[in-house]
Amino acid sequence: MRTYRPFLRGGSLLLLVAVVAALSCDREVGEERTMELVPLEGSGPVFSLTLEGVGFSTPESALHDDVADVYLVANINGNAAEKDGNGFISRVSPGGEVTELKWIDGAAPGVTLDAPKGMAIVADTLFVTDIDCIRRFHRITGEPYKELCLEGATFLNDLTSTRRGDLYFSDSGTAGAPGAVYFLRQTADVPQKVVLADGTVLEGEELGGPNGVFADRRGLYVATFGSGELFHVTPEGERLQMMGPSEMGLDGIVSMEEKGFLFSSWGDATVYWIQAGGNVT
Structure with missing residues (x-):
């Protein structure tokens, strides 16, 4: 469930921090989390940094603001x-200093934020998924904007933006309320469920609990938690299976461009690398 921005200044060092943060969410609610930055071999200088005991509470995702060169960490702080x-x-500096623990605080007057999960930035707007709503905030000031709430949504999770500023986001669903994958055009006010070229709607129990989503010029990539699958939706609307089904409980996914993809697994608490040739390590 998360969106990341490669590479240094904060680039590849953060890619695993966000994924590792996601893996920590199977601990007890409220337990102090650890976020560890570890670069992929050959992706940059050998460097590691652990943020521990800094006040995070159920950190669900991390996002690099390329313009401000700062990392944003979404903290659920309770029940998801x-x-x-x-x-x-x-807000966390590239060097690992927490500059503002509660930069956007759901307990502050005029701010609504319950259990933030996925994040994406389009221009100067920060979008955050939050149970059944997408919250909007100013990228620099954190000032809240008008929110978008979806009737019937139960567990909005990951969020990703395209280069045009459109959004894709997942609803992982809950018992009795199967999930779906949504698309929100930048110029639209109402999101639509993603529909494949053959008319299949990405929704329902058969979708397997969509979790991580990532979009780039090659299309949309979806990782499912319930069914442990990874699939690609091409720009033409064709669904291509990349992995699964499995018992892996997939979570975050991020593209490494020509180097392949990273995705995280709750099932075995591991971050995997799908190389460009298809090998999984």
């Missing part, structure tokens, strides 16, 4: 499906 008004977003 509970509207408790105490979620927050932290």
Whole structure:
């Protein structure tokens, strides 16, 4: 469930931090989390950094703001499906210093943020998935904008933007309320469920609980938690299976461009690398 921005200044060092943060969410709610930055071999200088005991509470995702060169960390701070008004977003410097623990604070007057998960930036707007709504904030000031709430949504999860500023986001669903994958055009006010070229709608139990999403010029990539699958939706609307089904409980996914993809697995607490040739390590 998350969006990342490669590479240094903060680039490849952060790619695994966000994925590793996702893997930590199977711990007890409220337990202090650890985020570890580890570069892929050959992707940059050998460097590691662990952020521990800094106040994070159920950190769900991380996003690099390329313009400000700062990392944003979404903290659920409680139950991932509970509207408790105490979620927050932290700002972290490239060197690992938490400059503002609660830069956006759901407990602050005028701010609504319950259990933030996926994030994406388009121009000067930060989009954040939050249970059944997409919250909007100013990228620099954190000022809240008008929110977008979806009737019937139960567990909005990951969020990704295209170069044109369109959004894709996942609803992982809950028991009795199967999930779906949505598309929101930049110029639209109402999102639509993604429909394949053959008319199949990406929704329902057969979708397997969509979690991580990532979009680039090659199309949309979806990782599912329930069915442990990874698939690609081409720009022509064709679904191509990349992996699974499995018991891996897939979570975040991010493109490494010509180097392939990274994705995380709750099932075995591992970050995997799908190389360009298809090998998985």
